[in-house]
Amino acid sequence: MFEAVYRWIDERIDLKGLQAKMLNEPMAGGARYAYVFGSALLFIFIMQAVTGLLLMFYYAPTADHAWESTKYIIEKVDFGWFILSYHLWGSSAMVAVLIMHISQVYLWGAYKKPREMVWLAGLLLFLIVIGFGFTGYLLPWDQRSYWATVIGIEIVDKAPILGDFLGRFLRGGPVPGAQTLSRFFVIHIMILPAALMAVAGLHIFLFRKAGPAGPFRGTTKELKEKMEYFFPTQVWKDIVVMGLVFVIVCTLAVRWPHEMLEEASPVASGLNPEPEWYFLFLFQLLRDPALAFLFSGEFGEFLGAILLPTLFLLLLAALPFIDRSPERNIFKRPIALTSWVVVMTSIVILTVRAIMFRE
Amino acid sequence: MQPRITAKVICTDREVGEVSYVIADPIAKSVSHLVIKADGRESVVAIDGLIAGCTEREVRLTCASGALAAASAPFRRDDFVTIHDVEIPHLERNLDQVTPGGVLVPLPVLEKDLSRRQFFTRFTNVIGAMLALPLVFPVVRYLIYPLYQPFTNLWIKLGAINAMGQEPGVPKLFKFQKTVLEGYITRHYEKSHWVIKLTPELRDKIYPNGDHEFRDDKGTLIWVNKKDADIAVLSGKCTHLGCAFRWRKHKRFGQVFVCPCHLSVFDPSGTVLDGPAPRRLDVLPLKISGSGEVEIIDMEFKAGKAEQVRIA
The missing domain is CATH 2.102.10.10 (Rieske [2Fe-2S] iron-sulphur domain)
Structure with missing residues (x-):
């Protein structure tokens, strides 16, 4: 029966042709597990959208009921704890896989000509994902949410020229409150999803136009001989990894379900505010005693919290235009390899120190 | 250097040239004109009713070369676009005999082995179902939780x-x-x-x-x-x-x-x-x-x- 429906539609819109165009993408050098991270990210986004939609059935985005409605979901609604925990662990999974994806693209030199625009769209997507994490964190409106947001917006406030305006725009006023929650909610569920879908569409379109970069080793002849089409081998690898991601996030959600703290309040509590794990390195950069000579004081904070991250992002954006060498083999790109190792190691060390020096 | 595909055009009296382009009517989705190259010049001629027979190598016309010349017009390439520039649905289905300078690529697995394609498609759907089905029960229970609450009788x-x-x-x-x-x-x-x-x-x-x-x-x-x-x-x-x-x-x-x-x-x-x-x-x-x-x-x-x- 399904085949009959397929044939009926195919007769009218050439569905087979469309399917062929989508799935018969040639991949020099064949399918690899190294290429799965983009598809894994798409899968994670879809799961976040689905669980997020379900959460919206019961969540109340107003300061008077945000906390209670989140508690209702966790404690009362059937499997609410699972849906919410999946959504939260899924957001961590998204950042983790994003780091893997960016690293893989970087190490394979797939940002070089003719893929500069794919890389830039990708960086924009990276910022959107960070935005999701930042805005979503406030919505439960517990102590952790509230204080993380207070601090995060204070950092934005320190940006030059536009900082005060941006801070007020995000807060919906001079101080954080009910207006902040409304703004963060609409950004999280409407603006960022729309932006993500548009930019991800562009990213995939640009990627298909340029074609997959393929392995960084091997002569053209070897790669041609090992050519495979996207379907079925790469699709198969993608599906395996998607299944794995799903199982991992489910396991984390069940083993470590989310626990809310008390309702947000400006009163000093026993809580030591901390951002999500993927911001811990930045958090530690600003307070590590070994780095105090650089990052203490007003200028030091500006340097660590705003200037350096901005410069780093600009460097990433400029990468395809600075690194014009067509060499894609990472072992023949010593500067690239060393930079990656240094940056990743620093992030890991800072993250570990942040956890070690918890009060 | 790439080889080009051509067919000779032969009128009743003599060979007049070779086919350099085939022009299709986008509405009727059939061949309406031929561009014939002869002595370095290309002319376009409507072939409605003119084709006596066609093989891979030759196109035989029903008219004489003189009559053909009278019915031809100079070919202006700018008056036409290739089928890659326009979206004409189902054109290839109707014109599968015509391959004007046709370029081919190796047949992908998707089209090759029906049973293998079906196997992979089915396997993908099975994995999808294995992911989605265990979620159906919790999600349905989640959505209907407040719908049938017991009475409080207060x-x-x-x-x-x-x-x-x-x-x-x-x-x-x-x-x-x-x-x-x-x-x-x-x-x-x-x-x-x-x-x-x-x-x-x-x-x-x-x-x-x-x-x-x-x-x-x-x-x-x-x-x-x-x-x-x-x-x-x-x-x-x-x-x-x-x-x-x-x-x-x-x-x-x-x-x-x-x-x-x-x-x-x-x-x-x-x-x-x-x-x-x-x-x-x-x-x-x-x-x-x-x-x-x-x-x-x-x-x-x-x-x-x-x-x-x-x-x-």
Whole structure:
């Protein structure tokens, strides 16, 4: 029966042709597990959208009921704890896989000509994902949410020229409150999803136009001989990894379900505010005693919290235009390899120190 | 250097050149013209009715070369675009014999082995189902959680019996405060029901079978309304579609309950006199304490049904 429906539609819109165009993408050098991270990210986004939609059935985005409605979901609604925990662990999974994806693209030199625009769209997507994490964190409106947001917006406030305006725009006023929650909610569920879908569409379109970069080793002849089409081998690898991601996030959600703290309040509590794990390195950069000579004081904070991250992002954006060498083999790109190792190691060390020096 | 595909064009008298382009009519999706290259010049000629026969190597025309020259026009490449520049649906299906400078690529697996393609498609769907199916049950339970909550059967204070009107047979609209936990929000709002001081006739009409028992689905007794009580409380919700009705003077029926939505008419006992209401007004469980405090259970029933089905 399904085949009959397929044939009926195919007769009218050439569905087979469309399917062929989508799935018969040639991949020099064949399918690899190294290429799965983009598809894994798409899968994670879809799961976040689905669980997020379900959460919206019961969540109340107003300061008077945000906390209670989140508690209702966790404690009362059937499997609410699972849906919410999946959504939260899924957001961590998204950042983790994003780091893997960016690293893989970087190490394979797939940002070089003719893929500069794919890389830039990708960086924009990276910022959107960070935005999701930042805005979503406030919505439960517990102590952790509230204080993380207070601090995060204070950092934005320190940006030059536009900082005060941006801070007020995000807060919906001079101080954080009910207006902040409304703004963060609409950004999280409407603006960022729309932006993500548009930019991800562009990213995939640009990627298909340029074609997959393929392995960084091997002569053209070897790669041609090992050519495979996207379907079925790469699709198969993608599906395996998607299944794995799903199982991992489910396991984390069940083993470590989310626990809310008390309702947000400006009163000093026993809580030591901390951002999500993927911001811990930045958090530690600003307070590590070994780095105090650089990052203490007003200028030091500006340097660590705003200037350096901005410069780093600009460097990433400029990468395809600075690194014009067509060499894609990472072992023949010593500067690239060393930079990656240094940056990743620093992030890991800072993250570990942040956890070690918890009060 | 890339090879080009050509066919010779042969008129009745002689060979005139070779095919350099095939021009298709985008609407009819068939070949309408040929571009024939001869002596370095290209001319375009309509071939409707002119083709006698066609093989891979030659096109035989029915006319003589002189007549062909008269019917040709100089070929201007700028007047045409390739089929990669336009989107003409199903063109390839109709013109599968024509491959103008056709370029081919190796046949992908998708098209090659039907059974292998089907296997992979089915396997993908199986994995998808394995991911999605275990989620169906939790998600459905999640979505329907508040839909069928058990009844609370709480007694709500209506007021003192002395405040409820003294005239027998004349209903009084009584407002009260209702507090309800809706999920995570406790809401307070005003509601109203009709309280009527009973006469013997009203008692017979409201409680024709004696004391009225309120039972739940399993048959457990919740409360009994005594027939000989002083008052009865009628639900302010019209049994047709749930509107709040009024106590009015009616042209035909005199002083009655009239619903402004669809003009259902009820007498003081709640019996339907006129209009689309399918059943009499609902009576609520009523308790009067020794000190004259009146309490009710604010039950709600489905509107629009002849039988009384409790929903809250």
